[in-house]
Amino acid sequence: MAAVDPSEELKNLDSTMASIEAVLDLDKIRADIATLEEEAAAPTLWDDVANAQKVTSRLSFLQGELRKVENLRGRVEDLGVLFELAEAEDDADTRVEAEAELESVKKAVEELEVRTLLSGEYDAREALVNIRAEAGGVDAADFAEQLMRMYLRWAERHGYPTEVYDTSYAEEAGIKSATFTVKAPYAYGTLSVEQGTHRLVRISPFDNQGRRQTSFAGVEVLPVVEQSDHVDIDENDLRIDVYRASGPGGQGVNTTDSAVRITHLPTGVVVSCQNERSQIQNKASAMNVLQAKLLERRRQEERAAMDALKDSGSSWGNQMRSYVLHPYQMVKDLRTEHEVGNPQSVLDGDIDGFIEAGIRWRKQRES
Template sequence: MAAADHTQTLKDLEQTLTSIEAVVDVDKLRQEIDELSEQAAAPDLWSDQERAQKVTQRLSYLQGELRKVQGLRQRLEDLQVLFELAEAENDAETLAEAERELAALTRDVNEMEVRTLLNGEYDAREALVTIRAEAGGVDAADFAQMLLRMYTRWAERHGYPVEIYDTSYAEEAGIKSVTFAVKAPYAYGTLSVEQGTHRLVRISPFDNQGRRQTSFAGVEVIPVVEQTDDIEIPEDEIRIDVYRSSGPGGQGVNTTDSAVRITHLPTGIVVSCQNERSQLQNKATAMAVLKAKLLERKRQEEQAKIDALKGDGGGSWGNQMRSYVLHPYQMVKDLRTEHETGNTAAVLDGEIDDFIEAGIRWRRKQQQQQQATRA
């Protein structure tokens, strides 16, 4: 890389990082860390375990964010010195090392920049994800299970805890539906761009004639409800059924009726939970999922009213959002952003950060265009 090239790249990184620091508001971040540190040091903190967990988790997250920003700034300063040293001594080995670090730093700064684009009302929350098999029979059920693995592998790569609340298994193979939580800050804002219909094209392993099959699975992503959310559910508006948890092929996995299904009668929304041993725990988790779905429904209704008043057609970008082609060629392509890759195995193994980043940037651009049109 020529000196002029890396000089301009370093200037661009400097501008981007300064913008990130302004959005993150490092001074405010430090202030909140100091306040939470005082709360965490209080001798009676653990008298309220739920509050204590929130305080310590929030403190750990903010400290991590501050370390990231400070680390990026330090790496940029060190890299500038490294390039100066390489050029002053005309050292090819040091220059190669500097160029490798420049590529790595550019990637990490871009990743941090994407985080700053997550400024929606619920973006900072944890996520509730539901995957459903749609058209395509047993292939669709198998595809739904492939997507479940893709997202759980993605979460593992980032160290994000995943808790599966309910799984409805298909008879022959795969799953009819699954609901799980990704318990990490900004999981909702990050994964919300994954919402929509995913399409798989491949030679069906379930077709004895080896024909090509197209199948579909739907992904729904909603934010987890917090205590500050005003969601009241009168008891006479719900029906609660208990049943025995089941595994693949309908096999019973629990000898007691601990699984819980809650039906919200006014809307017809049905949620289930069977991951806990206790019926009481399953009921509490199912109620939390129901509240999250009602909160999202309320948000969508309010947005629809705003769009109608502003003359927005409300066309959803979510439907038919990504294609996974395994035959006759290998390609995964996002139909909104045009981002694509031929490494289908890596994507299905959870390497979807490039697709998520492209989706977040695309969504931000769409929002800016809409705002400009309405202005």
């Protein structure tokens, strides 16, 4: 069988890379890196720890982004040379190597292209993720804990730092709810397509008759607030309760009343944090979560006023993915039709395919 001419695919890759480079604006990235490097070199940088962390984190992210694009551009250009070499020497092994590299580069370019689709108002923010057990009793609580682990493992695979703010454990197994942040640029834009109701079908390990059980867990993804967001909160509108933090099985993990629960009285929004030993630190973290929730509430109200929320497919209660472990093995996104036959891999954090499909699906609906 005659070998396929790769010239058209190489031309398409070159064109896609040019579009990516234009959207990302590499000249601006280089200028921003130079500015941040100057700030990072200042001897007074760490006088303000919060700002120093922001500067160094942003610098590291931009350097990584630039390196990723430049490396991929180099691989695209090297591909042409590799195919020319295989053709000139009529070398089957070199051609096999070139074709394998072509497939690898195509996948990498597609992944990078998805990044350029994140252009929403808050897409560049870090993400605040809330997970809660819904219908299904102990199986739902167990499923909620599996989802929390799935997202934390996904973040770990990508080298994204995370911080768990609050975990409310269920009595028998699993969790009632959990709140954590993914501290990476564009984490919100990336994970926002994961919002909705997730459904698990399996033989319940908690049913002594071995019956099949369907359970549900909800995922909410919010952008982390920044100082420029101006979410004004009147202290008189807050009820602040302190209590003793607890772990699985009700065992005390703290001997002081350091956990904090804040209720925003006008809206009824309740947040809590118990991950720190200091009540002051827990209150500060809980206030960050409250601000994120109120910011999202305000944003949804503004969008509703413009009738932009109609059939958006992004509300908390919309069922968006099924994880089937019995009678067959499959995970399927109900919006994009993307599916895989290895649920364990997905629950271990291999969800990039679902995220990329979700981002493309959302972009198509917006256009």
